[in-house]
Amino acid sequence: QQQVKQSPQSLIVQKGGISIINCAYENTAFDYFPWYQQFPGKGPALLIAIRPDVSEKKEGRFTISFNKSAKQFSLHIMDSQPGDSATYFCAAKAGANNLFFGTGTRLTVIP
């Protein structure tokens, strides 16, 4: 059973556009929600993370929006650039427990 459900599986966006990736979860004990970015041939790297006591966190062009009541969170990439083309994973964990990852979204930003 997939603990964190991620959509879409793939996404194509024009340069300068907004990329939006969505994730949903059921376990209300989750208290840490990171997004990882993975370039081809590399391991994932932490991009941005949020805790459920805030509804939004922004770092540069990357924003996490968090809806606790709907048990959903999303990654928004503003002014998307070709260099943002990568696979993005959402994840969640509860306390000291292990991370559960979504299935990933392959983002392609076309010039």
Place this chain on the structure above:
Amino acid sequence: NAGVTQTPKFRILKIGQSMTLQCAQDMNHNYMYWYRQDPGMGLKLIYYSVGAGITDKGEVPNGYNVSRSTTEDFPLRLELAAPSQTSVYFCASRAGTGGNEQFFGPGTRLTVL
């Protein structure tokens, strides 16, 4: 700081062969993890360790074994390779208390034929 290193980068095994995937970190992290990544499936946790001498099963441990004799090293052992173990394997580490970020190695691409 080399971070998390993994060897080999690529390997082809025949069914029934065994091998060890090596993982080392130089950040003095307590927690270490092994994941496998299959297309469209995300990252699945195989085994993890919270410190030297302590290991535990993750979501998909069957067919694998681990050991953690030092803080730095966390090797993953495949005893009888099967085609279902064809995957990309990632090792990761994190500090532990107060440190949520996991640092990943570059991965090992394993093919079992």
